Amino acid sequence: MPDIDHTRLDAALDALPKAHPGPGGVAGVMKDGRIVAARAWGYASLETGTPLSTATRLPICSISKQFTCGVLLATVGDPAKLDAGVADFLPRLESPLPTVKQLCDNQSGLRDYWALTILQGAKAEQTFRREDALPLIAKMKTGHFAPGTSYSYNNSNFRMVGELIERATGETLETLYQRHIWGPAGMTGAELTADTRHPADGVTGYEGSDATGFFPADNGIYWRGDAGISASLEDMLAYEAWIDATRDDAESLYRRLSAAPSFVDGAPASYGYGLSHEEIGGAAFTGHAGALRGFRAYRMNSREERLSVVVLFNHEGSAHGAATRLALAAMGKDAPEPAPIAQSWDGQWLDTERGMLARIETGCRTATLQYGTGDAELTCDGEALRSDGLVITRAGDGLTMLRPGENTTRRLTPLNEIAFADGAEIAGRYRSDELDAEMEIEARDGGVYAVFRGMLGEGRRERMAAAGNDVWRIATRRSMDAPAPGDWTLVLCRDAAGAVSGATLSCWLARGVAYTRL
Secondary structure (H helix, E strand, O other), rough: OOOOOHHHHHHHHHHHHOOOOOOOOEEEEOOOOOOEEEEEEEEEEEOOOEEOOOOEEEOOHHHHHHHHHHHHHHHOOOHHHHHHHHHOOOOOOOOOOOOHHHHOOOOOOOOOHHHHHHHOOOOOOOEEEEHHHHHHHHOOOOOOOOOOOOOOOOHHHHHHHHHHHHHHHOOOHHHHHHHHHHHHHHOOOOOOOOOOOOOOOHHHOOEEOOEEEEEEEEOOOOOOOOOOOEOOOOOOOHHHHHHHHHHOOOOOOHHHOOOOOOOOOOEEEEEEEEEEEEEOOOOEEEEEEHHHHHHHHEEEEEEEEEEEEEEEOOOOOOOHHHHHHHHHHHHHOOOOOOOOOOOOOOEEEEEOOOOEEEEEEEEEOOEEEOOHHHHHHEEEEEOEEEEEEEEEEEEOEEEEEEEHHEEEEEEEOOOOOOOOOOOOHOEEOOOOOOOEEEEEEEEEEEEEEEEEEEEEOOOOOOOEEEEEOOEEEOOOOOOOOOOOOOOOEEEEEEEEOOOOOEEEEEEOOOEEEEEEEE
């Protein structure tokens, strides 16, 4: 393999604090099983002045999912052995039950329980106890798609997998992580900090930006299986070294975890066993992101390049973007310069089947798509807008959006934006029988707001704006989990007389939630 260009890599590392400004961060690079760079900058806590170091433990959040899948393979072997237990968590589900493997591959079709906390009346800072998770998941009666046919990111999947493992083995995830991964990999500082109110090493995560200032995030959620591990950069690089050392063993945990996933129809998938599969600079990588309010993380590994990158922030910068920059520098490659976009793609469309808005804003060389949990940056080749796992083309006055990672093609219908709509007609109470929860729409003094009430209390007032005829956008910028699920799309239903009778509420993580007007 080519040697690392240390000059280029050092320059990329030096640029990270400016490119991704915030209280602090750590980053490391491994090549051929050796650490070639490890950096720490800034503070673990601005209030105490405690510096970040390569030994400071930070939440790795959803990177934990691959560890959960790893102990599943190490203890149970074939995930199908636990399939019968899935029904215990989904007693009301009217569609076919997913298999445990489909849970591990985010192909269950179920809704994400962290997104649903908003519809259950949760405020971002309140406590979410361990015993709150399974009752919330158990309410589900419907899903997004038939299991195995498509992809939708869903923390509920891994929460159930973690519970199934503990039931089958009679041991805790902490014990199993230590025995099968942390110990063999030499991750001496790793621990399961499931209660986010008590982070390891007193580290603080920060919300905000240079424009708003940075302020401590107040997290109160309890998570395990889907997230919860804290680890230092030194721990994570030890994990990457273990992956490299076992790279040629077909029975090693990471080789089994990183096997190419697929859908039930045989189409290739880009996610499996808690790992994303992507291409960077022409090389295949497996990895995962992690996010909690105030924290961002990313780790990636290329077996063919024998290259690993780890980035951990105690702020909300793009850890994936930082890791990609380091990976390209380590391979001696530059990110391609996008071509200028000659024609505007600006507008908004409705994915009618999913009940979701899609908005595009065109810049000089890139366009921004608002559709999922975060904005997607797109480049243009003249005929289409593209990013990893996404191609948008024109189709008459609408758009076609190919999403191969989800094994789906979306049809987007143009939607004419309404400058102002009086919310008086839609004001009132609505009920979701599936969630056993309510939504109230308030219209006052020209403003329109939604408030959700359910098993977790009464949420804050969220601003609503008309997006088109009978289509409204509800902005959610903060939630218990992070990142927030993005804008919710509210599509009104009318009866034969034309009166508003109900609505469906959708975001990418939780689509098609039906409400009846009371």
